[in-house]
Amino acid sequence: MERRLRFGAIRMNSKYTGDPLEVIGAIHAAKRMKLDLIIAPEWALNRKYPNDGDSVREPYSPAEARQLIHALARATLGSRLIAMPGTMMVATPTQRTGNSSPFQSRTSTALYNVLPIVSKGRLVYSITKESDFGSSSFDLRREMLLSYSPKSRVLERGGIVYGIEICGDTGSLYRDVQYDSTKRVDVQVLVSCAKPTPVCAIRPGGIMLAADGAFSSSTLYTIDENGKLKGHEPDRIKGMLAVYSAMLKTNV
Numbered sequence: 001m002e003r004r005l006r007f008g009a010i011r012m013n014s015k016y017t018g019d020p021l022e023v024i025g026a027i028h029a030a031k032r033m034k035l036d037l038i039i040a041p042e043w044a045l046n047r048k049y050p051n052d053g054d055s056v057r058e059p060y061s062p063a064e065a066r067q068l069i070h071a072l073a074r075a076t077l078g079s080r081l082i083a084m085p086g087t088m089m090v091a092t093p094t095q096r097t098g099n100s101s102p103f104q105s106r107t108s109t110a111l112y113n114v115l116p117i118v119s120k121g122r123l124v125y126s127i128t129k130e131s132d133f134g135s136s137s138f139d140l141r142r143e144m145l146l147s148y149s150p151k152s153r154v155l156e157r158g159g160i161v162y163g164i165e166i167c168g169d170t171g172s173l174y175r176d177v178q179y180d181s182t183k184r185v186d187v188q189v190l191v192s193c194a195k196p197t198p199v200c201a202i203r204p205g206g207i208m209l210a211a212d213g214a215f216s217s218s219t220l221y222t223i224d225e226n227g228k229l230k231g232h233e234p235d236r237i238k239g240m241l242a243v244y245s246a247m248l249k250t251n252v
Helices: 018-031 062-075 172-179
Strands: 001-009 035-041 081-086 086-098 105-119 121-130 156-157 158-166 187-191 202-212 215-224 229-232 236-238 241-249
Touching: 001 018, 001 202, 001 215, 018 035, 018 062, 018 241, 035 187, 035 202, 062 086, 062 105, 062 121, 081 121, 105 158, 121 156, 121 158, 158 172
Parallel strands: 001 035, 035 081, 158 187, 187 202
Antiparallel strands: 001 241, 081 105, 086 105, 105 121, 156 158, 202 215, 202 241, 215 229, 236 241
């Protein structure tokens, strides 16, 4: 079965600062254009700071993160749009046992790089980044530990199988495919802030969509007749939103 899908990718520089209000505005624009999916780069949801790289970056508390996710979900109401609106850094206090005594503990902070997925007014899924390489622009002087919540990176919505990767996790979907070719996805999404080389895990007839915050760029890929990824320019650009359309071949 073939389905024509319309995608939006937010082009913004998220290397030093996010802009949640701009992302929410782009979600509303995507609804008006009746897009099927909108994505944003890694760190797009972080707090807005002067874009100079000098400020200490403050992560969200879990309560603040829930409040932002609620606002993002509310923006999708009244449409079929699925929003994968970039990532946010969330800090959670954790209890750890001290070395001096098994009865003593100390509080430290775990840092999560979280991508929420929202649609029809609610949070439908979320994933966290696994590999960060210590390149975060956040206040690591407080001995934060980048943490990972192991969950599947594959999500099925409306008969379409999506696979989602965050920057340094590129290739994780492909590694699964090497062991089981049936795990190829219909639509692969890559959100990043370092423009990693995409590693394809889509089926023939599938689509890959990438958005990068270091270069304010986005690309839609399909597989050409030689089995190689082929990049496509957007159909149009409206503000920070690049709009693409492509024919997806599914098994449904």
